[in-house]
Amino acid sequence: MLSLTEENYLKAIYHLSEGGTKSVLTNELAEAMSTKAASVTDMIKKLSLKDVISYEKYYGVNVTATGKTEALSVIRKHRLWETFLVQKLGFTWDEVHEVAEQLEHIRSIHLIDKLDEFLGFPKVDPHGDPIPDGKGKIKAQPQVSLDQLKEGYQGTITAVKDSDSNLLKYLDKIGAKPGKKIKVTGKEEYDESMEIQIDEKKVFISKDVSKNILVTQ
């Protein structure tokens, strides 16, 4: 069984590996965990002994099948709790993350299944990210980042990549919530900024912002 800290490392590795598709380097993991490379080396040795990652010295780590299941279980809990906080307790979109980081480590399958039921078996969390089911399966949603959309095209916001609180507040202000339709009404090729339309309102956003918004078409 994984400790709280091990769970956090594994989750970070899973995310950095983009769902287990690429390997993760020591330094990027250290950065993500706000810790030092030496500490990361210690930890990945432990995780590798527990067979949730595979590790080749100097060449980074990869998530194993077991590790992927474990990571998705933590992610499932995180996203169900976020949904609970927003839907039932009236948290705003940008307040949930920190608390969900703690709640995701509560150990009880019974609890999480009951919570799932209480929430009506939601498919996505308040950020629009898909919630894995009890067996670790995710309903795949083909999605692209907004900056890839051409002028005139539209999509529905499904998620926001970055969980930076300032970005979330900004998006909230311009009405860019998951579920909302976005239309690209103009595009400047030289800096890749764009004008978008949400509801009836038109807003100008830079590529820094648009690349963090995910949409389905």
Next chain:
Amino acid sequence: MLSLTEENYLKAIYHLSEGGTKSVLTNELAEAMSTKAASVTDMIKKLSLKDVISYEKYYGVNVTATGKTEALSVIRKHRLWETFLVQKLGFTWDEVHEVAEQLEHIRSIHLIDKLDEFLGFPKVDPHGDPIPDGKGKIKAQPQVSLDQLKEGYQGTITAVKDSDSNLLKYLDKIGAKPGKKIKVTGKEEYDESMEIQIDEKKVFISKDVSKNILVTQ
């Protein structure tokens, strides 16, 4: 700020001291925490440095005013979560304790206040124990243990002292839930067992059981 372990020690001390009214000895605390006396000595030194308990070598510990506030804050969280688990997620009475032991350590005042509101500001938890308010005040309920009731007298169950799962299951089976009225229909003085009536049903219980049931008259 207290660590998770420190919070657990403090809570145990608070309970063993019966709300801060008597001092707690090293060995009883070791017993309660399922640990060794030496470990307890280490910990009470730490807690005493943090001013949540006062400690005199060889003569046990006492909860300070600060410590009482801290302990009540943890107890508030525990009891609100237990209420949530039973009322909203449909946990049975005897399933809640273990999970609430984990949930009580989640750090967020915002969360616990919102939860309180969501539950409709309950005054007691599913075991009938009073829930402290945000300032650590408890609405005092004068209560006695059932074994002190004389034949012919009756009371309303408010709480169960022991949280032993087998006891809780047994009480559930005979219908002895908080809120239920109990009448003492017979009493054997030599072993202090008694016959009680819950609803229309009569049951025989030993002193071991009756001393764990708290009632208000």
Next chain:
DNA sequence: ATTATTTTTTAGGTTAGTCTAAATTTAATA
């Protein structure tokens, strides 16, 4: 009141997770 027993504390050691500083390996550059 001296001895025996129980309780508590001290001393020294372990593991998890972290750190700094030094050593090693890989990658980049001249």
Next chain:
DNA sequence: TATTAAATTTAGACTAACCTAAAAAATAAT
């Protein structure tokens, strides 16, 4: 290709929370 730079690992040390075994203090018993 030899050298420099960057990334990674090792070595050794720290704190929190635990342990066992031995020492010390308080309590009980003769």
